[in-house]
Amino acid sequence: GGPGATGRSYSHFGTIIESIQDKLLALPGETVVHTGHGETTTIGAEAPHLKEWIDRGF
16 A cells, blocks of 8 residues: 555655665566555555555655
8 A cells, every 4th residue: 555654764765665666566466465564465466556656755
């Protein structure tokens, strides 16, 4: 449902988004992701939401 805790004093939204783009979305779409909160998902299910997360900001 989003990139995680991006609005904390110890986090940086741009760095988190860059990591998602460069590292996570480079993985095959069927890669299973066990989130810290919420349901298990896949890279393919979450990838289409990247622009929404960026637009929403932290």
